[in-house]
Amino acid sequence: MLIYEYLPHELARLGVIARAAALDRRQVAAQIHLAQERAGRARVGPAEPHHLSELFIAELRRVQWERIAAAMDRDQAAVYTPSLDSRAVRCEVQRLQRLMTEVAEAERSGVAAVEISRxxxxxxxxxxxxxxxxxxxxxxxxxxxxxxxxxxxxxxxxxxxxxxxxxxxxxxxxxxxxxxxxxxxxxx
Incomplete structure (x- = not known):
């Protein structure tokens, strides 16, 4: 049975968090602007046949950049530090719990081989x-x-x-x- 180590929305979130590490508020604001532009271009682009699309990815990234800016404002942080971002830490814990739950369910169901795929x-x-x-x-x-x-x-x-x-x-x-x-x- 195939279990995904990261789902697309988790990859988008973690990618933005990794990129945001040590950025100041001005740099995060610039990334928000770029993410909004990317989402705007994706909105007017041709529709894709799957839910996983350029628009979906652009919106995931935009929301994450805006969330990081709000967290920095709330915590009055000069730079973004992922380990101090309680929401980022909570999301990673939830991802690991999802992974462990899926493995346990697969093992309980009698699946001979569980494959965790990256x-x-x-x-x-x-x-x-x-x-x-x-x-x-x-x-x-x-x-x-x-x-x-x-x-x-x-x-x-x-x-x-x-x-x-x-x-x-x-x-x-x-x-x-x-x-x-x-x-x-x-x-x-």
Missing amino acids: HRVYRIGTRPVAGRSRPGVPSPVVHLLAASAEAAAERAWAVHGKDGGLYQRTGCRITSVVQVLPESGKLF
Whole structure:
């Protein structure tokens, strides 16, 4: 049985917290502004076929930056220190409890092998196959949770590349697979 060590919203939260460490209020305010811009761009972008989307990720990050600013204001902190952020600590404890509960439930149910997987979120970009592009129609983008870039591409193709699937309907092929959560170099 596969159990995720980190869920997408946990990856987004932890990535922002790691990035915010030691930033002052001005720097956090700048990050809020960037996160709001990113969320605004994602809102007007094309809809994605899954709940896990550019908009979902952008909103998770925006909310987290705003929460960090509010925590700094409340605590009158000059710089952000994750270990002093009670909400961040509580969320990490809850993540670990979720993980332990899922493992215990799997073991109780008699699952022979419990696998804790450290998945990441990947953005799978596409481009129209030569001769099939339509002006003004953006190529579909999909976000998936997977163990590797290769696994993300395989899963995207398995779901959307079959007859009648998104890639077949739009005449697109996968051209890029980019890790978006956690951001490269963050967490693990």
